[in-house]
Amino acid sequence: MHSGSDAVEANASVSWTGWSGKVTGGSGALIADTATQVELGGPGGGTNPEELLAAALANCYTSTLTSLARARHIELAGILTKARTRLAWDKDTPHHIAQGDLTVRITADAPEDRDHRCRPHRRHPGPAAGRGRARGRREQLQWARAPAPAA
Numbered sequence: 001m002h003s004g005s006d007a008v009e010a011n012a013s014v015s016w017t018g019w020s021g022k023v024t025g026g027s028g029a030l031i032a033d034t035a036t037q038v039e040l041g042g043p044g045g046g047t048n049p050e051e052l053l054a055a056a057l058a059n060c061y062t063s064t065l066t067s068l069a070r071a072r073h074i075e076l077a078g079i080l081t082k083a084r085t086r087l088a089w090d091k092d093t094p095h096h097i098a099q100g101d102l103t104v105r106i107t108a109d110a111p112e113d114r115d116h117r118c119r120p121h122r123r124h125p126g127p128a129a130g131r132g133r134a135r136g137r138r139e140q141l142q143w144a145r146a147p148a149p150a151a
Contacts, residue, residue, distance in 0.1 A: 019043050023052065034139040050085045053097060058083035069108075090135055103144045 011026035019042045020035035034052075036042025058081040081104045086096035110138050 002033070020046055046087045050097070054083040054085045057100055057102065058087070058101070063106065065104065065106070075109055077106070077109065080105045101140075103140045103142070 012023060012030065013026075014021050014023045014034060016034075020033065023032050023034045024030065032052075033046035034048060035044055035046035037048050037050075038044040060078050061083070062081040065079060065081075066076065081102060084099075084101045085097050086099040087095060089095045
């Protein structure tokens with residue numbers, strides 16, 4: 001990974017033979033078997049591009065939320081981000097990501113009315129909302145009070 005004053009770059013590679021392969025991130029932390037899904041005539045048994053995209057979307061959105069919370073002095077106890085992507089195609093349209101949904105549960109001591117201060121805005125939506133986003137992206141944020149510390 002390379003980091004400059006105004007950019008962060010990352011890289012990954014996939015080696016593939018037949019119906020399966022291995023995806024490797026440049027940092028060495030990501031190593032996963034990948035395979036064509038059963039639904040597309042493959043053997044399954046590994047991750048796939050849609051699953052990796054959903055994981056990247058969830059991770060990127062969570063990173064944006066935590067960055068916004070830190071910048072706005074909102075203490076977060078935890079975040080659970082779930083992403084779902086949908087691959088679609090028909091006789092006129094090749095395979096494409098037709099939808100990406102995010103459900104986010106934020107746990108914090110801050111009152112619920114502060115959640116708008118963590119939500120990425122259209123003017124500064126964060127990297128997860130960039131040009132490469134799925135056409136049908138939807139977000140749902142839930143705010144929960146952190147449990148009181150045990151005595």
